[in-house]
Amino acid sequence: MKSRSYDSFFANFSNGTRLAIILCLKEKALSVGEIVEKVGGEQSNVSHHLEHLRRCKILNVEKKGKKRIYSLNKKTVMPMLRLVEKHVCNNCESCPMGCGSYAGG
Amino acid sequence: MKSRSYDSFFANFSNGTRLAIILCLKEKALSVGEIVEKVGGEQSNVSHHLEHLRRCKILNVEKKGKKRIYSLNKKTVMPMLRLVEKHVCNNCESCPMGCGSYAGG
């Protein structure tokens, strides 16, 4: 239950950068370059995060020429996000929970 | 999107100890002492984690004499856990995702 659980599923959502990546893929699949543009920061950093997300099957990859197109596993992710949105609405009127961070678009 | 999101909702599930606390409250509400017994470790540490969980309204507290009874916000938490269980079944046959960590009882 120790180190492994840190690399686990939920860690992907509790990290700002990874959450940003997830959110920016809600619309449509994007290449790494495009993701970097959207979320900002170093390419290598985004790449590291993409690996985590892929490992947990939150994202899928597909090669296309020399690009790699990442897409969101919506089946899991969308209901998850909705669940938390609802939770916040119901419980966190004005609590300091950082509610804004996942309520994207 | 920085430090705040770390203290955010999902962080509670990505931490082994906090997840253990959540799981041990699925059955019934427990006092701090009982939780400590179940999850092990120092009382103060458990207490710190309980605060996070309470802040995010994942747990509720109720005073009872000199004890404090913590209960789980099942409405949010249960469907969340189910969602991930399903995700793991569907996607992570044998991937090194630490799948065991939340599939508790």
Place this chain on the structure above:
DNA sequence: AACTCACATGATTAATATTTCATATGAAAA
């Protein structure tokens, strides 16, 4: 009132995760 009990809190230390930097790889273009 002094004493426990049950728990919380704050500061310090230890553990882990994320960022950055330098560089590697692999696909297409020239």
Place this chain on the structure above:
DNA sequence: TTTTCATATGAAATATTAATCATGTGAGTT
């Protein structure tokens, strides 16, 4: 086949979190 583009990878540096230790607080007991 050299070069460039798009992305990945590894190691070192930083930042963030969690665990520990010492102590505080408040409710009930004696």
